[in-house]
Amino acid sequence: MRRGACSREELAGLYERRFSMVYQICLVLMKSIPDAEDAAQTVFRKVMERTEPFRDPEHEKAWLIVTARNECRNQLKHWWRTRRAGEEMLDSLVWEQPRDGEVWEQVAGLPEPQRLVLYLHYYQGYTTGEISDMLGENHSTVRSRLVQARKKLKLKLEEEGYGQT
Numbered sequence: 001m002r003r004g005a006c007s008r009e010e011l012a013g014l015y016e017r018r019f020s021m022v023y024q025i026c027l028v029l030m031k032s033i034p035d036a037e038d039a040a041q042t043v044f045r046k047v048m049e050r051t052e053p054f055r056d057p058e059h060e061k062a063w064l065i066v067t068a069r070n071e072c073r074n075q076l077k078h079w080w081r082t083r084r085a086g087e088e089m090l091d092s093l094v095w096e097q098p099r100d101g102e103v104w105e106q107v108a109g110l111p112e113p114q115r116l117v118l119y120l121h122y123y124q125g126y127t128t129g130e131i132s133d134m135l136g137e138n139h140s141t142v143r144s145r146l147v148q149a150r151k152k153l154k155l156k157l158e159e160e161g162y163g164q165t
Contacts, residue, residue: 011044015044021064043067069135117131118146
C-alpha cells in the first residue's frame, strides 16, 4: 500500500486541525449530514493519496476547501443521486461557529455558489480575492455572488421577521 507525503502523525494532526472546516463546507454544499460525512471522509482519503507535501498552512487549507467543493459537486451530479427519490431538506444544521440556527436555515436555501462564497468569506475569513484565486473564478464574479447572497439572505430574514422586536 502506497503512503502519501504525510506520516501517520502528520495526517492525524491535519485531520484534527481541518476536519471541522471540511465537514462544514461539505454540509453547506450537500445539505445532508450523512452525505457531508461521506464527502469529508473522501477528502481526507485524497489527502492520504497525495504524494507531495503542502507548501504551507494556507496551501493546505486552500487545497482542502477546493477538494471538498469538487468532491461535493461530483457527488451531487453522480448518476445515482439524480435517479433517486427527492431529498428532504435538512431540519437543522449543526455548526460550530454560527449561533443562530434560523439564519443558517436561510443560508442553506441559497444557491450553492452563493452559499460557498458566503461561508468562506464570513466564517473562514477569506477575502474575495483569495476566494476567487482558490475557486478559479473571476474576482468580480465572487464579489457579485457575495452581494447577491447578502441581498437574498436579507430578504429571506426580513420575510421571516428575523431581528424585529
